[in-house]
Amino acid sequence: MNASIEIDSNGLDALNVRGSSNEDVDAVSRTIIIEIAKANGHPVRQKDIVRSFDLDSHVAVHKQLRRLVESNLVASERNPTDRRERLLYLTPLAQEKFDRLAQEIRQLGEK
Known part of the structure; x- marks a missing residue:
């Protein structure tokens, strides 16, 4: 599992690698x-994320959301007050990637 921040020729990219796979x-x-x-x-709310994309079809957004949940970067839960709605959160793995990115940026700023 490669959960570390990837530094490539384009610079820092905390979300370059998904949780358990090496796919970009x-x-x-x-x-x-x-x-x-x-x-x-x-x-x-999942519907707010889907609606934020200017696409003719939101099928691609739903597909990517499912992949993010499967790769353990996003958690999806039913809204307890409205069971029809899904709520999305960052998982600890995704949060760790952001924290490492912040640390890398601070270190670069100190140089």
Whole structure:
């Protein structure tokens, strides 16, 4: 499992590698993760994430969300007050990647 931050020729990329695989995170997945991270630990409604994309079909967004859940970067739970709704959170693995990215940025700033 490669959960570390990847530094490549393009610079720092904390979300370059998914939890247990070596696949790159595509632009849709990266945007989803960043939108969830902006909530600072608060849940984000799945429908709000899906609606934030200007796509003719939201099937691709749902597919990427499922992949992010399967790769342990995003957690999805039913909303206890409205069982039809799904709430999304960053997993500890995703949070760890952001924390490592922040640490790498601080270290680069000190040089």
